[in-house]
Amino acid sequence: MAFFDPELCAELPAPARRWLCASLATGTPLARRVRITMTGSINLRAWRPFRAEQLIVPGHGFIWAARTRVGGLPVSGFDRFTGTEGEMRWKMAGLIRRHHDPDALGRTMGRTLRCREFGVLPRRRRAC
Structure with a gap:
């Protein structure tokens, strides 16, 4: 088990x-991990209510899974980043693939998740 030491924060932005x-x-x-449940509004050409759950495991990655409705049809999917790979996969009515790009999230999140500025204290120091 890891314990908080102010040295872990040395390279974070001053407010954090x-x-x-x-x-x-x-x-x-x-x-070791955090599970967050949330509700809110998501903008899919219009603001729609959604429910989501996110699992964050520092040093390993995260998965964010959500559900909403568009035109009365259910929309569900996830964004994930684990190890060095990211993926976004979303479907409408469980059948129609709305978005599937296994590289998109990795391109945008890979560096961010490995950086200390992500806001989750790492197990060990890593260079961005």
């Missing part, structure tokens, strides 16, 4: 560093 150091006591056990 101040917030984390003020919020966590030295020696606080760090979560």
Whole structure:
């Protein structure tokens, strides 16, 4: 198990560093993973209500899965980044592939997820 040490925040932007150091006591056990459930609105040519769940595992990646409706039809899918690969896969009515690009998310998230600025404390220091 990893524990919080202010040194882990040394390379973070100042606002993130101040917030984390003020919020966590030295020696606080760090979560190995976080599961977040959310609801809100997503813009798919118009704002629509959605429900989603995200699993974040520092040092390994994340998956964000969501559901909404467009024109009365269900739309569901996920964005994921694990290891060094990203993928976006979305379907309408469970049949019509709306978007599938196994490289798109990797191109945009790969560097971000590996950087300390992502906001999740890494297990060990890594260069961006």
